[in-house]
Amino acid sequence: MRGRFAPGPTGYLHLGNVWTALLSWLQVRQQGGTWVLRLEDVDEQRSRAVFARSILRDITWLGLTWDEGPRIGGPYAPYIQQQRYGLYMRALQLLQRQGLLYPCYCNRARLQTLGAPHAGERHVYDGCCYKRFKKNMAPPGDKPPSRRVHVPPDTLVFADLQYGRQETALRRDGGDFVVRRADGLFTYALAAVVDDGAMAITHVVRGRDLLPVTAQQIWLLQVLGYDVPQYLHVPLLVDAGAHRLSKRQHGITVAALRDAGADPCQILSYLAWRGDLVREKRRYTLAELVQQSELSRLSGEDICVAAPEREICSLL
Ligand code: GLU
DSSP: OEEEEOOOSSSOOBHHHHHHHHHHHHHHHHTTOEEEEOBOOOOTTTOOHHHHHHHHHHHHHHTOOOSBBTTTBOTTOOOBGGGOHHHHHHHHHHHHHTTOEEEEOOOHHHHHTSOOSSTTSOOOOOOHHHHHHHTTOOOSSSSOOEEEEOOOSOEEEEEETTTEEEEEEIIIIIOSEEEEOTTSOBOHHHHHHHHHHHTTOOEEEEEGGGHHHHHHHHHHHHHTTOOOOEEEEEOOEEOTTSOBOOTTSTTOBHHHHHHTTOOHHHHHHHHHHHTTSSSSOSOOOHHHHHHHOOGGGOOSSOEEOSSHHHHHHTOO
């Protein structure tokens, strides 16, 4: 069993990140697997070395030890996406050879006019530039294109360990997606899939916000010849207004909680208790959390954590 935690170094580690890290770590530790840490920094403009350092420091401080990853290496090194561009390039070449890759010249304004399958979701690309590509038409200008992958009209079915049977029409619900941006940067949609495949990940635990892109990721894994992991999507931590916890919120970063006097076991126990993994509201040691957490007790409902600081610091 190989699980992974894959934070993007675009901010400080906060309770929402720790929640998914904890669940993935517990799943692996309970089953004697290998826990992989990977820094997802393909978005070079938003990623910062200072955040990468602070994330590694905070995960270490929390005691969520990793078996492979930055600083310690491992058989699938490197574990930092900016050092893995050769692999992403090879994946693109494979897609190109299969005739699935095409240049897209659509600008943001045009993409914004396209509809989304559900409220609040991303648009579904209408295949405009695929038609242009098929007809061998000349580029509309000299602006560099992004690269999209052409998905089939198939419906993909998979079972999520938390949310059950999922049925996604690849073209209708997701559409052709960008794997390389016009500025040359690879996208999360490509890099995360290549890495889960190449790092032989068998168990993915992550926020339910990524459930809608999972079918697309499974399809791409298969096209690239990788094994498909099992997916466990988990409810999100939300504030009193039902908004997803964000890095901008005060008092929820690991650093702020540490400054307020919280210790690692208080933070992890609080999350395990709020997520209903353990029955009592108290401070557990890491070993107790591994022994006593029941991941099967997790419900699909988002978890409200309004003003958690006081509750965390008072756990005995
Ligand atoms: N880097 C992604 C994030 O932080 C990870 C997504 C995933 O686990 O696949 O949201």
